Amino acid sequence: MSTAGGRVAGNDRLAHWVFIATTVVLCGWVLVPIWLLISNTLSTASEVNSFPKPVVPSLNTENIQFFLTFHGAGNALWNSIQVAFATMIMAISVGAPAGYALSRFDFRGKNAFRVLVLMTRAFPLPLLALPMAILFIRVGLDDTVIGLAIVHTTLALPFAVLITFSLFSGIPIELEEAAWTLGCNRLQAFRKVILPLVLPGLAASAIFAFVISWNEVFAAAVLTIEHRTLPAFLLQSLDDAPLHLKFAGGTMLVLPALIFIFLVRKYLFAMWGIANR
Numbered sequence: 675m676s677t678a679g680g681r682v683a684g685n686d687r688l689a690h691w692v693f694i695a696t697t698v699v700l701c702g703w704v705l706v707p708i709w710l711l712i713s714n715t716l717s718t719a720s721e722v723n724s725f726p727k728p729v730v731p732s733l734n735t736e737n738i739q740f741f742l743t744f745h746g747a748g749n750a751l752w753n754s755i756q757v758a759f760a761t762m763i764m765a766i767s768v769g770a771p772a773g774y775a776l777s778r779f780d781f782r783g784k785n786a787f788r789v790l791v792l793m794t795r796a797f798p799l800p801l802l803a804l805p806m807a808i809l810f811i812r813v814g815l816d817d818t819v820i821g822l823a824i825v826h827t828t829l830a831l832p833f834a835v836l837i838t839f840s841l842f843s844g845i846p847i848e849l850e851e852a853a854w855t856l857g858c859n860r861l862q863a864f865r866k867v868i869l870p871l872v873l874p875g876l877a878a879s880a881i882f883a884f885v886i887s888w889n890e891v892f893a894a895a896v897l898t899i900e901h902r903t904l905p906a907f908l909l910q911s912l913d914d915a916p917l918h919l920k921f922a923g924g925t926m927l928v929l930p931a932l933i934f935i936f937l938v939r940k941y942l943f944a945m946w947g948i949a950n951r
Contacts, residue, residue, distance in 0.1 A: 711928065714921040722918040737922035750907035751926065753819060754888060757903055760823035761830055761887035762880045768827070769834025770876060774864070776835070777842035788839075791832045799829075803896045810897060817898050825893045830883035837882070841875040842868070881935060888931050 714722050715738060716731040741747055776788065806825070807816065815821030845868060853863035894906035902910070908923045 708928065708932075711921060711924050714918065715925040717918065719916060719918045722921065737918050738925070740919060741922040741926055744911070746902075746907060746911070747904075747926075750902055750904045751930070753898075753901050754903040754905070755930070756819045757823045757826060757894075758884045758887040760820065761826040762884045764823065764827040765830040765834040765883035766838075766876060766880050769831050769879065770838045772835045773838025773840075774842050776839045778847065788836075791835050794828065795832050799892050803892070806893075807896055817901055819901055822894055822897055822901075822903070823887070825897065826887040826890055827883075829890065829893075830886045833882055833886070834879050837879040838872070838876065841872045841879075845871055884934060885931060 713727075713731045716733050716735070717727075718732060718734050718736075721727065721732060721734075772791075776784065810816040810821050815824070849867050849871075850860070850863045853867045854860070858866065889905065890903075891905035891909055894903040895909060898906065904927055908927060
């Protein structure tokens with residue numbers, strides 16, 4: 675008995691250390707590139723090109739100041755913010771009702787619809803670029819924030835639908851039925867009972883749509899000229915720039931997304947409670 679107990683305790687310790695080692699590796703995989711990006715941004719040009727690099731940067735802000743005063747950078751940053759938030763709102767406004775319908779109603783072609791939702795990601799964006807650009811020019815949506823937001827919404831919508839579908843499927847329909855018996859209609863039951871439960875998951879889905887829009891560069895480069903987003907602007911303007919200025923551009927691209935995710939992190943943590951039910 676003692677031998678078996680010692681063996682179990684040894685396995686538990688091994689699993690514990692494997693978990694710690696995996697966590698450290700994953701954290702390093704995510705944090706080290708971010709640290710190198712920010713560290714090189716806060717370094718001088720000579721420090722960026724030197725080897726070995728100093729562990730602590732000189733906290734030089736000239737690179738960031740140059741980027742912020744660079745012609746068009748501020749407008750590109752504002753365009754990215756507008757497009758990302760518009761994409762987030764439209765993706766949730768369309769994806770959440772679709773996910774709710776898939777989880778609560780049985781209708782002909784339900785499985786086919788779910789497959790079609792996934793099939794929208796089967797066509798590469800470069801293949802659709804030319805006809806999409808022609809269509810947008812004809813309808814007057816070329817080089818506009820709302821036109822680019824529509825394209826980004828189509829990229830984020832499949833994930834929004836499937837995420838919200840899994841969220842609504844994890845909540846028993848008996849909760850809604852109980853609200854109906856107490857005098858609520860379907861809309862009132864959804865607003866008072868279901869929505870508070872899935873709000874963290876909806877926020878997480880919105881964050882996912884925000885990040886997809888924020889990082890997308892191909893459609894932004896093809897469909898916009900005067901209203902380019904930050905990734906497309908960086909691709910165009912910093913291609914031949916010095917290395918330290920490229921690091922500054924990368925930092926300004928990553929930092930707003932990190933700040934946004936940090937501000938809504940509680941919804942991400944709360945989503946695990948829903949997913950584990």
